[in-house]
Amino acid sequence: MKSHDTAVRVMLDAARDQGAETVWDRHAKQDPRCGFGETGLCCRHCSQGPCRINPFGEDPQKGVCGADADTMVARGLVRAIAAGCASHSGHAKHLAHALHKWAKGHSDHYPVKDEAKLKAVAGRMGISGEGMETRQLAGQLADLALKQFAEGEAPLAWAFNHLTAGRREALERLGAVPTGIENTIAEMLHRTHMGVDADPVNLLIGGIACAVADYAGSHMATDLSDILFGTPQPVASRANLGVMDAGKVNIALHGHNPVLSDLLVRAALEMEGEAGEAGAAGINLMGVCCTGNEILMRHGVPSLTHSISQELPIFTGALDAMVVDYQCVYPSLVAAASCAHTRVITTMGMAKISGAVHIEFTEENARESAQKIIREAIGAFKSRKGRAVSIPEISSEVTAGFSVEAIVGALSKLDPADPLKPLIDNIVGGNIQGVVLVAGCNNVKVPQDENFLGLAKELLARDVLVLATGCGAGAYARHGFLTPGAAEKYAGPGLKAVLSAVGEANGLGGPLPPVLHIGSCVDNSRAVDIAVAVANRLGVDTDKLPVAASAPEYKTEKAVSIGTYAVAFGLPVHLGVVPPVLGSQTVAGLLTAGVKELLGGWFIVEPDPLKAAEAIFGALQERRRGLGLASRPW
Amino acid sequence: MEFKEILIRPDKCTGCLSCRLACAAAHSRAGNFLGAVAAGEKPRARIFVHRAGGKNLPLNCRHCTDPPCVDACVAASMHTAGGGLVTNHDRQERCIGCWMCVMSCPFGAIRDSGEEDPRAVKCDRQCAPGDGLPACVRACPTGALTYGTVDQFSASSREEFLRKWLQC
Amino acid sequence: MNLVIVGNSAAGVAAAEAARRASPRARITVIGDEGAQAYCRCLIPEILAGTADFSRIILRSGEDLRREGIEVAGGRAVEILPGPGRVMLEDGREIPYDRLLLATGAAPVLPDLPGRELQGVMGFRDYSDALEAVRIAGAGAGDAVVLGGGLVSLKAAHALKKRGFARVTLVVKSPHLMSKQLDPESAGLVGRAFEGMGVRIIFGADASAFLPGPGGGGVGSVLLEDGREIPAGLVIAGKGVRPRTGLAERAGGAAGRGILVDSCLRTTLPGVYAAGDCAQVAGPGGEEAPWGLWPLAVEQGRRAGLNMAGREEPWQPGGVAQNAVRFGPLSVISVGRRGGEEVAVRRRHPAPGSLRKFFFRDDRLLGYVFVNDIRDAGLYTWLVRSGRRVPGLGRFLAGERLPLEAMTWLSGRDHILREG
Missing domain, CATH: 3.40.50.2030 (Rossmann fold)
Known part of the structure; x- marks a missing residue:
């Protein structure tokens, strides 16, 4: 059993018939997994290695530098936490820049949508906002948000202001108090470099501090997304591969940040006519992974599929474009699309995939880029004409x-x-x-x-x-x-x-x-x-x-x-x-x-x-x- | 049926030691890698990867036709079982861990079990599930270890080889 | 073809089974003076220690051999008549043969000292010796003296401690233990381990007499040459063995230290072979024999068995001394001989007090001694046995890493495939 999702199973059969490779095939080819990696006992932090420790007590029991199993495992774990923190906070920082650029007049594309949330967040962060224009308040909040990334003197406010007093004390007692997001990440990289922190308990406490910084980034991402794109309210939609529509320009939005996806939702509304001229019954946006969640929550955009099944919509033959930003985007999408007409479109300069169409998307050129992306998808739709498509008629109410x-x-x-x-x-x-x-x-x-x-x-x-x-x-x-x-x-x-x-x-x-x-x-x-x-x-x-x-x-x-x-x-x-x-x-x-x-x-x-x-x-x-x-x- | 051997292609060995972990895990009480690690078991691998001259050489028991370890066993524990399997796993209770077999194996393929009252342990093929592939072969990611019969020419060269060293 | 084998231990059993494989129709009879069950002689310390019973040390039961079509006749052979081809047993039976193998082993040598006849003064060779020692222990003896510092003595001393003797004393003439097998440093580790087990060791001393105990009959103490008297309800003498050559010699066969045999294990008597601890191979490399080594007895026995069954396959003398032994947590392997240059690797891991010593000359490994760290011992044994030259051997030994050529050579060829 590869999936409990019937639509996924239908598409796996299609992929097999097309001779296409999926994540499950690659998974099988990765077996057997390396036991050292599986148990955290492989260290590649310096070029004296790679060093491994035998989990069954045989030699070797220490890395070249003398790091033992405890050190090695703790270092690997806290590096993973640092990477997770960097991802969420990178996402948040992107939003902070969008808000900041609008507030300072550098971009028109990111106006505050939810003023009540702006005031509420500003209030929680200690900005009164009394008598302030929206743009001014947004500017102050964006400044404050960006400052969260640098090393401060006090506990990281975006985390600590959202915790109970008891929690703040517990973290202080433990010594797991980040004062900024990026310096904490950098410190974890420093500490896990060869010959720095070798005490597993100390490393784990550092990891906890880094996770608290991750929470600050995550919270900021949620807050700023709501301010910029609206705080979600209950909304009805559908989910699964059956939300594709053969007669429309099918565009999957995949990745994480509404800085991109929300703008595409806006642009799609404006470009229905262009799609019509191309012979489409309209533009059908759908979400994959967390981008799917963002636009489902705020706009009721249906969700197509998630995570490990992200390649499968391509094998319907009906997906015209897969537009991605970052995180959880499999590079395999390009190979999956290579036998289909689907355009895989990357948008972020820091997250390219060779073989994909890259349309750089910035806060300043957001509208133009969004239109260009949708136009690329309409072009793909045109090239699809006459080709057979097979969409499993499976979807659920949501x-x-x-x-x-x-x-x-x-x-x-x-x-x-x-x-x-x-x-x-x-x-x-x-x-x-x-x-x-x-x-x-x-x-x-x-x-x-x-x-x-x-x-x-x-x-x-x-x-x-x-x-x-x-x-x-x-x-x-x-x-x-x-x-x-x-x-x-x-x-x-x-x-x-x-x-x-x-x-x-x-x-x-x-x-x-x-x-x-x-x-x-x-x-x-x-x-x-x-x-x-x-x-x-x-x-x-x-x-x-x-x-x-x-x-x-x-x-x-x-x-x-x-x-x-x-x-x-x-x-x-x-x-x-x-x-x-x-x-x-x-x-x-x-x-x-x-x-x-x-x-x-x-x-x-x-x-x-x-x-x-x-x-x-x-x-x-x-x-x-x-x-x-x-x-x-x- | 001809006895199958674990065939070695040293050029394909990357020295990842996956075979050793898989072998040890297959001989654990838990019977699987993560289970054995989680339970803190210390099962011993019965395959070795030597690093020599910048190359990796996996080695384990060749299940010799006239096994020096069987000759050396003073406890009638090591023996050649049906099908040519050289083993002591079914006579473990007789093994006193005197290391005569360890001393005698030209491949260095027998070792101590690491227990408090240690016994000699070696490749005993008690690691193969339904498909019959030994754990080390299943674990090898590069095909440096395969499972099959040695062809006739090789079989005779082995006999010659062993006779030569048995008599030297 | 009627094949008869005198001796039901390592060489005898190996010979019988090899002869059976080589000649499915031959009649094969094994005569054993210790009953029908062949047992693992090296395991009698387990009997003394109480860690095994007889059933666990059986090498081949009479039933095992009968299943292979080998007859087992309990009894003691007292004479052989090479002319007509008959073995005479103590009980008067006569057993005819076409080919005969003498695998009569060796007997322990008791020192020729006053009191040697006292009950409780014994060698340590047979199952019956172990039973006798157990009986004496059961009768309440708390003191034991073991003469000699060789393998048999150490095994006995270790077993006696396990059996519960409160005071076990080793009386060793040499300045260190296992003087045949070990260098002084390795022997020191062994000595300390024994002292750690509570065994007292007196070096540079020897017994001069065995004195009776107060109850009369049994031994009560050992008198040393220096005048010291050590209480002993049991005295085990590990002072060497003597090959049992009597049957061959009485029939006119040639014997040196052992029964002389040629490379096909033939004695000077027609149709009579000898193998194992009783035999001495004539010719180069044979002069040091008999070795008293189980694997060697098995190899010789097998070769003799094949030859008796009609396969003329010579056995090459020139084996090397090799011993592996474990006393509780202490493991010792000694192979070959000492001399030449020396490389020693001392470690606290994997076992405390681990020591690996290699002896080599002209890039050839002469021998090695491993204490506690026994990894890969067999590789080195075969390097010793082959006499193969490995350029830069000393450097490789210091790093405990053999060159690839030596590794592939040691590991054979056929199973190692080379990409075309």
């Missing part, structure tokens, strides 16, 4: 758009004066046993979506509310979990009652979906915001809440970083794929047990989704008992 503001808005229909009260009451009363954020990617080592589906079914049936982001949200979208009907089908009685009550109060004529799509991978910050709000409302720290996180099919370094900040904020965090740390019992022990003493959160590593659900449920119940709430057996 309700997405659950930003914190949207959730609070929906809850306020139950209690306008104290919107969090209904949520807290239901957690206390047991209708909601806890909340689990399910995030992360697909990983080719796991049959696609298997862990997402297995985990959600088990947790929902036990009255656990599921929030989803990233490709996890994508999986739930494609499998019909983001619908009112899914509440009827999967939610336990307590959860169903709550979802129905909220749905009715909001005039939806049915319950809320049991899995709430809260956004892209940077939007994990939205989940932390909810947890922090609930914790503050209850007067406890986040490490006391019946809240957990899971990345059951994760693959990226970003996910490692997210998981680490979730642990730092006191959450039990499940990983469904074994991270490369088994080579050090010290490091593995710290991550799965030792860190709990220090920060309250810890990693649960469990590849089996049913056992994972049981472990997560157990962790929620432990928290409930800690709060004096009634607990339930598995």
